[in-house]
Every structure is written in structure tokens, then in C-alpha cells.
Amino acid sequence: MKRTLGCCYYPEHWPREIWEQDAARMADLGLTWVRIGEFAWSRLEPEPGKLEFGWLDDAIEVLGRAGLKVVLGTPTATPPRWVLDKHPDMLAVDAQGRPRKFGSRRHYCFSHQGYLAECRRIVTLLAERYGDNPNVAAWQTDNEYGCHDTVISYSEAALAAFQDWLRAQFPAANGGDIGALNAAWGNVFWSMDYRDFSEIDLPNLTVTEPNPAHALAFRRFSSDQVAAFNRAQVEILRRYSDAPIAHNYMGRVTEFDHFATGADLDIASWDSYPLGFLEDRVGADAARQRRYARQGDPDFQAFHHDLYRAVAAVAPGSGSEAVAQSYPRSSSEAVAQYPRLWVMEQQPGPVNWAPYNPSPLPGMVRLWTWEAFAHGAEAVLYFRWRQAPFAQEQLHAGLLRPDSVAAPGFDEAAEVARELAEAPDIAPCQAPVALIFDYAACWSWEVQPQGQGLAYFDLVFDHYRALRRLGLSVDILAPTARDFSGYGLILAPGMMHMPDGLIAALQASGTEVLIGPRSAARDAHFTIPVPLPPAWPGLDVTVSRLQTLRPDMPVPLAGGGAVRNWLEEIEGSAEVVLRTEDGAPVAMREGPVTYMGGWGDDAALEALLGTLCNRAGVATRPLPEGVRLRRTGAELFWFNHNAHAVETEAGTLPAAGVLRERL
Numbered sequence: 001m002k003r004t005l006g007c008c009y010y011p012e013h014w015p016r017e018i019w020e021q022d023a024a025r026m027a028d029l030g031l032t033w034v035r036i037g038e039f040a041w042s043r044l045e046p047e048p049g050k051l052e053f054g055w056l057d058d059a060i061e062v063l064g065r066a067g068l069k070v071v072l073g074t075p076t077a078t079p080p081r082w083v084l085d086k087h088p089d090m091l092a093v094d095a096q097g098r099p100r101k102f103g104s105r106r107h108y109c110f111s112h113q114g115y116l117a118e119c120r121r122i123v124t125l126l127a128e129r130y131g132d133n134p135n136v137a138a139w140q141t142d143n144e145y146g147c148h149d150t151v152i153s154y155s156e157a158a159l160a161a162f163q164d165w166l167r168a169q170f171p172a173a174n175g176g177d178i179g180a181l182n183a184a185w186g187n188v189f190w191s192m193d194y195r196d197f198s199e200i201d202l203p204n205l206t207v208t209e210p211n212p213a214h215a216l217a218f219r220r221f222s223s224d225q226v227a228a229f230n231r232a233q234v235e236i237l238r239r240y241s242d243a244p245i246a247h248n249y250m251g252r253v254t255e256f257d258h259f260a261t262g263a264d265l266d267i268a269s270w271d272s273y274p275l276g277f278l279e280d281r282v283g284a285d286a287a288r289q290r291r292y293a294r295q296g297d298p299d300f301q302a303f304h305h306d307l308y309r310a311v312a313a314v315a316p317g318s319g320s321e322a323v324a325q326s327y328p329r330s331s332s333e334a335v336a337q338y339p340r341l342w343v344m345e346q347q348p349g350p351v352n353w354a355p356y357n358p359s360p361l362p363g364m365v366r367l368w369t370w371e372a373f374a375h376g377a378e379a380v381l382y383f384r385w386r387q388a389p390f391a392q393e394q395l396h397a398g399l400l401r402p403d404s405v406a407a408p409g410f411d412e413a414a415e416v417a418r419e420l421a422e423a424p425d426i427a428p429c430q431a432p433v434a435l436i437f438d439y440a441a442c443w444s445w446e447v448q449p450q451g452q453g454l455a456y457f458d459l460v461f462d463h464y465r466a467l468r469r470l471g472l473s474v475d476i477l478a479p480t481a482r483d484f485s486g487y488g489l490i491l492a493p494g495m496m497h498m499p500d501g502l503i504a505a506l507q508a509s510g511t512e513v514l515i516g517p518r519s520a521a522r523d524a525h526f527t528i529p530v531p532l533p534p535a536w537p538g539l540d541v542t543v544s545r546l547q548t549l550r551p552d553m554p555v556p557l558a559g560g561g562a563v564r565n566w567l568e569e570i571e572g573s574a575e576v577v578l579r580t581e582d583g584a585p586v587a588m589r590e591g592p593v594t595y596m597g598g599w600g601d602d603a604a605l606e607a608l609l610g611t612l613c614n615r616a617g618v619a620t621r622p623l624p625e626g627v628r629l630r631r632t633g634a635e636l637f638w639f640n641h642n643a644h645a646v647e648t649e650a651g652t653l654p655a656a657g658v659l660r661e662r663l
Contacts, residue, residue: 001426003373004032004418006381007399008345011059012043013388019059023066030417033346033381034063038073038143041122042080053129057627064135072136074126074233076119077143078105080359083118090115095204107152110225111161115230123236125490131240139245141233145226151255152222154202163197166223184525185213212447214525219443223256234264248344251304252281254442258311259478268312271345274301274368276354277593283458294361295656297336298626299465299640301368305375307437309477340364343372345383348409349397361643365412370658371522374637378426380414427633430616431473435464435494438479444496444522451548454565459494459599466605471621473631482511488616496522503536512616516596517566534595540572541588541595556581561604568597578608636661
């Protein structure tokens with residue numbers, strides 16, 4: 001499959017007389033794809049039932065005549081004001097009980113049935129009109145589900161839907177077994193027993209923290225609402241079009257299960273903003289933010305490329321049937337078919353929304369693009385074609401300035417386009433190690449962090465960073481993965497609920513496995529199991545007690561490194577492989593399974609993972625700071641995220657440099 005480039009374009013923002021010029025210039029630049037339409041509802045339907053599709057017909061025709069392929073977005077992320085006037089209770093409500101107001105975007109609650117009906121109607125109109133248009137080569141549903149904290153809603157619509165969802169989770173002939181719910185949630189505590197599902201409220205505005213089982217159930221419900229909302233659009237599009245369907249996810253948005261939503265889609269795409277994310281989402285300290293202020297974190301984009309490649313791997317393109325099968329593709333099938341990963345929005349210059357918004361270092365737009373391709377991306381689209389001179393994103397750079405003069409990112413995109421002409425096709429290659437990522441574990445940690453600022457995402461990301469510093473390519477897998485053939489090492493840190501099927505599959509794989517801390521610490525309803533965690537067959541390790549640590553109180557380990565954030569007291573007859581300086585066991589192993597009872601710092605994780613890779617026969621290659629590798633079936637990529645040149649065994653990597661070696 002060929003790698004391709006594209007951009008995001010808003011013809012409704014620009015005079016009609018420049019559309020042909022824009023399209024010709026895009027084609028001359030070497031672009032293939034143009035995404036349009038995802039925010040255009042008010043121009044498509046300015047008043048209820050008054051449809052004005054002529055301008056969109058014209059725009060699609062102009063782009064198609066230039067040889068460009070259109071990704072057409074459904075406009076449901078930005079309902080017009082008249083939709084809100086028609087459905088005044090459609091707004092999401094925050095945890096303090098305040099409705100989210102009109103005036104920007106994503107102003108809807110996923111549970112509101114009236115709004116869902118409006119979405120079905122406008123998507124049907126689009127699909128009927130453009131489903132067989134030869135210039136519309138792909139679709140995008142909505143835009144950035146979950147962005148701006150818009151998954152969790154405490155509205156009346158959400159309350160009614162949540163109660164119905166709970167009845168389905170605890171079924172009985174009389175419409176729900178409330179006794180089973182009370183027992184599963186432990187509602188005997190604090191006299192929280194319910195007599196009927198209608199008594200269950202949403203878990204906000206309680207005097208102190210709500211029951212964690214209640215809070216986790218609400219998070220699961222909220223995630224299911226996103227998947228159902230997306231599925232409603234996908235089912236309509238599939239009736240009228242054979243073109244592939246994507247959604248564009250965002251970095252470190254974990255409020256819904258992207259695997260479950262992605263199971264209905266053909267393409268998993270995400271929106272990559274390395275400089276904005278460094279300040280806004282990575283969690284880097286001040287020194288790291290300063291060092292990579294103009295390059296972005298060396299691992300954050302790579303992590304999400306690998307994550308969304310995994311999301312794409314569960315999407316066989318067969319519609320909602322895939323969800324019922326719990327996104328069935330195995331890891332080996334995913335590698336063989338190579339999942340369809342796109343970057344739907346790639347930062348080409350300064351953004352407008354982070355705490356600080358520097359310009360990228362020269363060469364970084366090219367590096368970010370090649371990094372996406374190295375991790376399996378089929379297409380990279382720059383956001384946006386031309387910088388808008390008005391409204392909320394007027395300081396968000398594009399490939400062109402507002403006066404249509406080329407911005408610096410334009411020339412770097414042109415350089416990539418020239419390089420692509422000589423590059424090999426995408427070549428699948430299974431990584432030697434895999435990391436399981438579980439959205440439900442994110443919610444569990446958020447419901448009960450036990451220490452200020454502790455997050456599952458950060459724990460998993462720390463393990464990913466350590467693997468990459470050791471020079472390894474990494475596959476990320478869904479928690480439903482059961483085929484681990486071909487991997488030397490599997491990591492599942494912090495996965496609080498581990499289904500029996502996953503544990504059995506990991507045991508049967510014969511692969512080196514690393515779990516903990518906090519792995520298998522709860523059952524599906526947030527109860528501590530007995531025998532005590534991790535209760536892993538064949539591994540005599542028990543977590544007897546735990547503590548969370550102040551940031552200024554790390555616990556040193558014998559031989560170097562330290563535990564920070566989280567430390568468990570573990571006991572049992574398994575072999576001790578890591579101890580504190582005081583001699584307390586921190587990691588224990590029996591056979592191929594290692595349990596890590598602490599959150600290791602960089603040195604501790606590198607040492608532990610290096611040892612496990614050695615046991616598994618996986619070759620490591622420790623790398624200089626800011627240098628990363630990625631291997632595909634045809635190439636070995638070297639990336640230098642530093643603002644200075646670095647000497648490596650492959651030669652001198654210039655600042656913001658990319659080296660591609662044919663294999």
C-alpha cells in the first residue's frame with residue numbers, strides 16, 4: 001500500500017473564486033487527500049429542512065477535477081443553533097450540574113435521543129447524495145469524540161439511559177435484578193442499597209466520593225454511548241457507500257474505549273499535535289518541556305501511532321457485528337493484513353490552544369510525517385491548508401498563511417512528497433515486544449487513583465518509553481487479544497481487571513510476561529478478589545499491602561534505580577528479582593511471569609526490561625537521549641528529536657533529522 005499525503009480544507013471559509021487555485025496547488029504539492037465538511041452543518045442546513053448542498057457539490061467537483069480524493073466528514077460535532085433551539089436539553093452537563101453552552105463545538109450529550117435523530121437525518125442526507133460520488137473516497141464520522149471533556153455527561157438524558165443500561169447489565173425477568181447489582185457493588189456499605197433501578201442517580205454531587213463500582217459502571221456506560229452514537233452513523237453510511245469510514249481520535253483522550261468504537265470502522269485515524277501535546281498532555285517536567293519545546297516528546301506521537309494501529313487492527317469493516325464479537329482479530333491476523341492507520345490532522349506549525357505555542361524546529365514537520373509512516377500510517381493529512389484569519393483558530397498555523405503565501409510547513413510537506421516518490425510501499429513487520437493497553441484500566445485508576453495525579457496512562461507510557469530507549473519497536477494490543485505468537489515479551493502493567501481468558505492466553509503463550517503493579521487487583525465490579533491479587537496461577541506472589549509515595553520520597557532499589565509513586569508489599573515463594581535497598585522484595589518471578597510491585601523510575605524500568613528481553617532472546621540497542629528507532633518490513637528508521645546533531649552507529653543524525661535504511 002502506498003503512503004500518501006493530504007490536508008484539511010474548509011471551502012466554506014474562502015471565496016469561491018480561489019477554490020480551483022487551491023485545488024491545483026494542493027495537487028502540485030503532491031497531496032492526494034482533502035478532508036472537508038466536518039464542521040459545515042450550518043451552511044448545509046441554515047434553517048430546519050432548508051438544504052443548501054450546492055456549494056458542497058461544487059467543492060467536491062473542483063477537488064475531484066484536480067485529481068484529489070475527498071474525505072467527507074459528517075458535521076455532527078457542530079450542530080447549528082437552531083438544533084439547540086429545537087432540543088434545548090441536548091447539551092451535556094458537567095460534574096457540577098452546569099450545562100455546556102452553545103458558542104464553540106461538541107455541544108451535545110451522547111445520550112440525547114432527539115439529537116441522535118437529528119444526526120441520523122443529516123447523515124442520511126449526506127450519504128444519499130454523496131454515497132456513490134466517485135470523488136468521495138472516504139468518510140469521517142463526527143470529529144474528535146471526547147475532546148474538551150465531552151464524553152461524560154450528567155444530564156437527565158444520561159440518567160435515564162444509564163438506568164436502562166444497568167437493567168441490561170443485571171438482567172432478570174422483571175426488568176433487572178436490583179439485588180444482584182447491590183451485591184456486585186457492595187452497597188451494604190454506608191447503607192447504599194437500592195430497591196429499584198429508578199433510584200440510582202448519577203455519581204456526581206455526592207457529599208464525598210461515590211461508590212467506586214458505581215463510578216466505574218457510569219464510565220463504562222458513557223463509553224458505550226459513544227460507540228452506539230458512532231455506530232448509528234456508520235450503519236447509515238454503509239447502506240449508501242462502499243468507501244472506507246474513519247474517525248479521528250485525539251492524543252490522551254481515554255474517556256471512551258477506542259477499540260470498541262473502532263470495531264465498527266475501517267480506518268483508525270488520530271490528530272497529532274506534538275508541540276501542543278508536550279505542554280498540554282504529556283506530563284513532562286519543566287526541563288523536558290524546555291528541551292523538546294520545538295520538537296515534541298520523542299515517544300508521545302509514536303505511542304499513539306502504535307495505539308491507533310492497534311485500534312485499526314480490530315476493525316474488519318463489517319459494521320456493528322464486530323462489536324458483538326468483541327473486536328475479534330488476533331494480533332497475527334492484524335500484522336498480516338496491516339491495519340489502516342491515518343493521521344487525519346498533523347501539526348504543520350504553531351498551534352493556538354496549548355499553554356505555550358512555539359514554532360517547530362526546522363525539519364520537524366518532515367520528521368513527524370516520516371515518523372507516522374514508519375509506524376504504519378497509510379496517509380498523513382496536514383491541518384490545515386490555509387490559516388484562518390477569523391474565529392477561534394486564527395492563530396493556528398496552516399500550510400499557507402492567511403494571505404496564501406507558503407508557510408514553513410509547506411516546503412517540508414513538499415520535501416516529503418518528493419521522498420515518497422522513491423519510497424517503498426508500507427511493509428508489515430511484527431514487533432518483538434507488545435504492550436496491552438486497556439481503556440477500562442484508565443477509568444479504574446481515575447475512579448481510585450490512591451495518590452494525587454497517579455494515572456494508568458502514565459504508568460503504561462513509562463513502560464513504552466523504556467522499551468523505546470532500549471531501541472525496540474513496540475506493538476500495542478487490545479485487552480481482548482488472545483494470540484501472542486511471535487512476541488518475545490508481553491507487558492500488561494496496571495491492568496486492574498484481567499479477565500480469566502486473558503490470563504489463560506498469556507500463560508499458554510509461553511512468552512515472557514510482565515504484570516504489575518496493580519494488575520488483576522479488582523474484579524469486573526471493582527471488588528478486591530480473594531485470594532488476594534494478583535492470584536495468577538503458577539505464580540506464588542501476593543500483594544499484602546500497598547502505599548503511594550510523595551514525589552519527593554522515592555524508594556531506592558538495590559543495584560540502582562528507584563520506585564516512585566506506587567509501592568506494594570509483596571510476599572510468596574517466587575524468586576525475588578528486584579529489592580529495595582532495605583531488602584524488601586519489589587519484583588518476583590516464577591517461570592516466564594514477572595510481577596512488578598512498584599512503579600519503577602527510568603533506570604529501574606530499563607534494567608528490568610533489559611533483563612526480561614535478554615531472557616526472551618530479544619536484542620536491545622540502548623539509544624542516545626532523544627534518538628529513536630522504528631523497524632518495518634522494508635526499512636529501519638532513525639529519528640533524532642534533539643535540537644543538535646547526534647552521533648549514532650548509523651552515522652551523524654542532524655538536528656530534527658530522519659535516516660531511512662533499506663533492509
